[in-house]
Amino acid sequence: MAKQRATIQDVARMCGVSTATVSRVINRNGRFSPETERQVRDVIRQLGYVPNQTAQNLRTRSSKLAGILVSRLSYEYVNQIVTQLEDELFRQGYIGIVCNIGDNFENEQTYLDAVFSLNICALFVFASGQPIQLPEGREIPVIYINRAPENLDAGLCCAIETDSVAAGYKACRELLRAGCRRVAIVRRQFGDSRLPRSREVGFMKALQEQGVTCDERLSVSVAENAQYGDVYAAVGEKLDAGLAADGYFCESDIFALSTIRCLERRGLRVPEDVKVVGCNDLSVAQYNYRTITTVRHQTEAICRQAVENMRRLLEDGALEQRHTVFDVELVPRETT
Amino acid sequence: MAKQRATIQDVARMCGVSTATVSRVINRNGRFSPETERQVRDVIRQLGYVPNQTAQNLRTRSSKLAGILVSRLSYEYVNQIVTQLEDELFRQGYIGIVCNIGDNFENEQTYLDAVFSLNICALFVFASGQPIQLPEGREIPVIYINRAPENLDAGLCCAIETDSVAAGYKACRELLRAGCRRVAIVRRQFGDSRLPRSREVGFMKALQEQGVTCDERLSVSVAENAQYGDVYAAVGEKLDAGLAADGYFCESDIFALSTIRCLERRGLRVPEDVKVVGCNDLSVAQYNYRTITTVRHQTEAICRQAVENMRRLLEDGALEQRHTVFDVELVPRETT
DNA sequence: TTGAAAGCGCTACCAG
DNA sequence: CTGGTAGCGCTTTCAA
Numbered sequence: 001m002a003k004q005r006a007t008i009q010d011v012a013r014m015c016g017v018s019t020a021t022v023s024r025v026i027n028r029n030g031r032f033s034p035e036t037e038r039q040v041r042d043v044i045r046q047l048g049y050v051p052n053q054t055a056q057n058l059r060t061r062s063s064k065l066a067g068i069l070v071s072r073l074s075y076e077y078v079n080q081i082v083t084q085l086e087d088e089l090f091r092q093g094y095i096g097i098v099c100n101i102g103d104n105f106e107n108e109q110t111y112l113d114a115v116f117s118l119n120i121c122a123l124f125v126f127a128s129g130q131p132i133q134l135p136e137g138r139e140i141p142v143i144y145i146n147r148a149p150e151n152l153d154a155g156l157c158c159a160i161e162t163d164s165v166a167a168g169y170k171a172c173r174e175l176l177r178a179g180c181r182r183v184a185i186v187r188r189q190f191g192d193s194r195l196p197r198s199r200e201v202g203f204m205k206a207l208q209e210q211g212v213t214c215d216e217r218l219s220v221s222v223a224e225n226a227q228y229g230d231v232y233a234a235v236g237e238k239l240d241a242g243l244a245a246d247g248y249f250c251e252s253d254i255f256a257l258s259t260i261r262c263l264e265r266r267g268l269r270v271p272e273d274v275k276v277v278g279c280n281d282l283s284v285a286q287y288n289y290r291t292i293t294t295v296r297h298q299t300e301a302i303c304r305q306a307v308e309n310m311r312r313l314l315e316d317g318a319l320e321q322r323h324t325v326f327d328v329e330l331v332p333r334e335t336t
Numbered sequence: 337m338a339k340q341r342a343t344i345q346d347v348a349r350m351c352g353v354s355t356a357t358v359s360r361v362i363n364r365n366g367r368f369s370p371e372t373e374r375q376v377r378d379v380i381r382q383l384g385y386v387p388n389q390t391a392q393n394l395r396t397r398s399s400k401l402a403g404i405l406v407s408r409l410s411y412e413y414v415n416q417i418v419t420q421l422e423d424e425l426f427r428q429g430y431i432g433i434v435c436n437i438g439d440n441f442e443n444e445q446t447y448l449d450a451v452f453s454l455n456i457c458a459l460f461v462f463a464s465g466q467p468i469q470l471p472e473g474r475e476i477p478v479i480y481i482n483r484a485p486e487n488l489d490a491g492l493c494c495a496i497e498t499d500s501v502a503a504g505y506k507a508c509r510e511l512l513r514a515g516c517r518r519v520a521i522v523r524r525q526f527g528d529s530r531l532p533r534s535r536e537v538g539f540m541k542a543l544q545e546q547g548v549t550c551d552e553r554l555s556v557s558v559a560e561n562a563q564y565g566d567v568y569a570a571v572g573e574k575l576d577a578g579l580a581a582d583g584y585f586c587e588s589d590i591f592a593l594s595t596i597r598c599l600e601r602r603g604l605r606v607p608e609d610v611k612v613v614g615c616n617d618l619s620v621a622q623y624n625y626r627t628i629t630t631v632r633h634q635t636e637a638i639c640r641q642a643v644e645n646m647r648r649l650l651e652d653g654a655l656e657q658r659h660t661v662f663d664v665e666l667v668p669r670e671t672t
Numbered sequence: 673t674t675g676a677a678a679g680c681g682c683t684a685c686c687a688g
Numbered sequence: 689c690t691g692g693t694a695g696c697g698c699t700t701t702c703a704a
Binding site: 353354355356357360366367368369372391393394395396397 | 673674675676677679680681682
């Protein structure tokens with residue numbers, strides 16, 4: 001009952017060596033005789049000794065904890081990436097701490113402060129809105145996923161992205177291949193729509209290549225946090241206004257689903273009358289009674305690369321390539 | 337650049353008081369003059385000082401970190417609970433650490449060891465298979481969610497569950513109300529099927545009350561980790577064997593979806609010919625072209641209670657009620 | 673109401 | 689190859 005967890009001192013005492021030696025054995029650091037090592041390892045096993053990470057972290061001013069900052073963990077796509085990232089981290093001996101900011105951005109700094117005071121060794125930022133402000137005097141790797149900040153040159157940071165241009169391009173190609181001529185995008189409208197979004201760039205490129213003209217009025221814009229119902233309504237409005245396309249590329253499979261329902265509701269058949277391509281390869285894309293053609297990201301590869309970059313940044317303090325882009329794959333199904 | 341994060345010593349020095357005093361102010365512990373307090377707080381703000389949790393944790397042998405052990409974070413229902421749990425924890429000043437064990441149970445102990453050595457203050461266990469073995473000399477609250485262990489009397493533990501009996505009961509009632517007379521369950525088959533599962537108990541109870549007999553052969557069993565396709569196949573087998581029901585209660589909305597597709601594939605219409613009730617109120621239940629009648633859990637209330645119990649256990653070391661059960665709600669939609 | 677000081681468990685420096 | 693030891697940043701007795 002009163003038996004406390006074994007400490008490094010217990011191990012040292014039982015081995016008749018100093019704590020320093022035990023520490024070296026544990027961390028495969030410095031030199032020690034094979035004999036000593038064997039003995040120390042024996043005692044460790046015998047005692048069931050596990051180093052106290054808190055003490056290690058305090059002493060080394062670091063840890064094996066990595067923060068993962070996300071805004072909407074409940075989105076299936078986000079959840080997928082986070083889960084895979086945590087898995088990969090664990091495989092490499094790290095533990096991920098998810099900071100799910102949600103809608104309340106004012107929380108973000110509080111959360112981050114708390115997490116930083118845990119001595120996290122790195123921070124993954126997944127599609128959060130704001131650029132991250134690291135606390136002074138504490139430079140840790142920041143790995144941006146699916147959102148490259150303006151300036152990647154300074155500090156220990158890097159970005160890993162999915163090729164959105166390719167996503168738009170391949171989706172559009174598929175629609176054209178299937179015979180569409182009046183194609184449109186169903187997309188989120190972000191607050192600062194300075195540049196055309198990358199997906200649209202790719203989309204346009206495909207149109208241009210095929211010599212098809214684009215009627216921008218056919219496209220549907222919804223709010224950044226739009227849900228199934230919002231898209232359903234927005235697509236409906238366009239249709240009612242006589243602005244119907246014969247092919248839609250939707251920024252998410254959920255959007256594709258709303259679009260399909262909305263079309264069907266009006267007597268339009270998918271894919272016979274209208275084709276639809278979704279994005280992200282969510283479960284609904286397979287669960288729909290007509291499986292949805294979609295664009296799949298290489299989420300596993302992205303997560304592996306992200307963790308790999310973290311390690312490089314931690315070890316070498318530098319990276320050959322600060323910006324990695326992963327291609328996407330079109331998954332043809334029943335809606336095109 | 338070289339400027340380190342401020343420490344409690346910096347604050348103390350700038351205030352002309354000792355670190356002990358600053359510590360007391362931060363922790364609202366012991367006594368100090370209002371004047372001192374004001375000054376200390378000023379300096380803290382000025383410096384942007386945030387206490388180093390690692391040091392606090394080492395010193396107090398505890399932390400504000402709570403482990404959350406789950407087996408399949410990617411399941412929407414699991415993800416929902418975990419997200420809400422993390423939110424609630426954060427609201428109360430704690431940080432959740434998700435341990436997603438996945439399929440490889442051999443990882444579990446490794447993961448737990450790592451997490452324990454972080455001095456976590458409590459552990460939430462969400463529907464994991466094994467009973468948790470706490471390390472010796474380290475008694476922390478363990479809160480089981482949706483899985484009550486055999487013995488709840490010992491130690492700082494408690495269980496919070498959804499009323500599965502009610503789930504089965506309400507689902508069955510709904511099927512009977514809608515006119516079904518040959519009803520069945522589509523369920524996971526666990527390795528140790530010693531007792532009839534609670535959902536089935538409730539299901540049977542409703543049948544009995546209405547004087548309807550049950551043909552057990554109509555029910556469909558799938559493996560514990562069965563997916564959409566497995567259920568589709570299993571239901572199909574039953575149908576092909578002439579064992580068709582006119583009402584199905586499925587243990588998950590995904591299962592309900594497979595069942596519906598399987599039925600439709602064979603020319604049976606839902607809900608005209610066959611009724612279906614799902615469970616968990618997942619997104620697919622709303623996204624299906626015919627929304628699925630389902631059973632909803634009080635996930636938010638469950639998470640609030642879970643965190644509340646943790647705090648009680650931490651503060652008082654005891655709980656009036658070690659086992660809490662939350663009722664479920666039937667959500668009638670278009671499949672019944 | 674306050675301060676001095678002991679240590680939480682560990683690592684890393686410096687001597688030997 | 690090994691040991692002594694300072695100190696990571698904080699809390700908490702004990703004494704003033």
